[in-house]
Amino acid sequence: MRREASILHLDLDAFFAAVEQRDKPSLRGKPVVVGGTGGRGVVATASYEARAYGARSAMSAGEARRRCPPGTAFLGGRFAAYSATSRVVMEELRELSPLVEQVSVDEAYVDLAAGGHDLSTDGLTALAAALKVRIHEATGGVRGSVGIASSKTLAKIASELDKPDGLRVIPAGTELEVLHPLPVRSLPGVGPATGDRLSSVGVRTVADLHQRSLTDLVSLVGQAHGSGLYRLARAEDDRPVVPDREAKSVSAERTYATDLTDLGRLESEIRWLADRVVSRLQGDGTAGRTVTLKFRRYDFTTLTRSQTLPQPVDDARTIAEVARRLLAGIDRTGGVRLLGVGVSGLATYVQGDLFAPAVEPVAAAVEPAGDDVVPDDPAPGPARRVWHPGQDVEHTEMGRGWVWGSGLGRVTCRFEGPTTGPGKVRTFSGDDPDLQPADPPDWR
DNA sequence: TCTGGGGTCCTAGGACCC
């Protein structure tokens, strides 16, 4: 918490719907719902006119259709238009200060202390009012709510208080007056689960929260969350505004209109998801060591399986094969509602030969030619064999398995079946005659 | 027409090393 209110939070109002209403005058003043046009969709944004009928973000499309009157516009979403509009808004914020932290397409923090502004309450109010006008003009009609306070959390709460088209400054020293009457559920980070736990011990407002000891809160919701709430109730928050946060993971997922059961189809979906992840990975010049497969069953139960590789990977074939191996260990009975593929443990990709000896096997997998994989008949010839993570193998003693990692002339394999649970891991020489590639998967 | 898609952070247990 700073000594003066110098952190601004901006939240654009019903952003996607507002862009649609800007671009299609016939939609102005009418209920508009963006998202959820597919069979299993949910609402991304409801205009305030649609909210009046009970439509909400994250609600199923079917529920929103039941609630809204005939004539409501249900739109699929034009994300290019939203991000272009977002960029216009972020430029306006950067006029205020070099320290702008964009949290999402419609939300950002600005550190006003870095911008040399009049930080009196009157000065801040004038600044916020002028900003709102500039955003409305620059975007051609989108409005936003602004909160200014002495910390990020308070600024975010402030921007919520007068939504939509809000403007709220919380002068330094008055934080607790504003905070204490609020329901705990309005604190960022308190969702349904935490809200229920707090409610079960009689904590409903921030003032109630303030009464509880640190020990109580930690035992109720865990170390990090408990101490976070303890501090929040006292308006203690010194998180800085951080521009240009680096991404920590990249993922793609898809929910299917009808549950999938065919293994070949699942594998081609994995390949498609891996391609999407890779195009973003390569666009960012990054690669990651941990591949995660996300799997949601017909009954919405959701599992993840992950594997960390020896080196970062950014090629679709390796990522898809690791994901496919992970899929093979999951019981698919009943059908699959959603599949996802992700990569985390990101590292900026360093091009060059400096570490060539160590990364050569994986580097070879980056540009896969079918010939990299040794044919089933290991004819005499070039002795060096290339193995890549996820590849199926057959070992004379261990049976069927798959490559976990390789390097420096060795290959590490994991042997497990869908029913055997955690597998055995063994390392072999890369040219061990007992180890052979198994039948390669058929991607088509 | 029950429940999207892209993320972040935390917890807990086990393996492994010192």
Added chain:
DNA sequence: TCTGGGGTCCTAGGACCC
């Protein structure tokens, strides 16, 4: 041989946010 503890890495799941 027994016993213990700390630290790090990996995996799986869950809560939360927009």
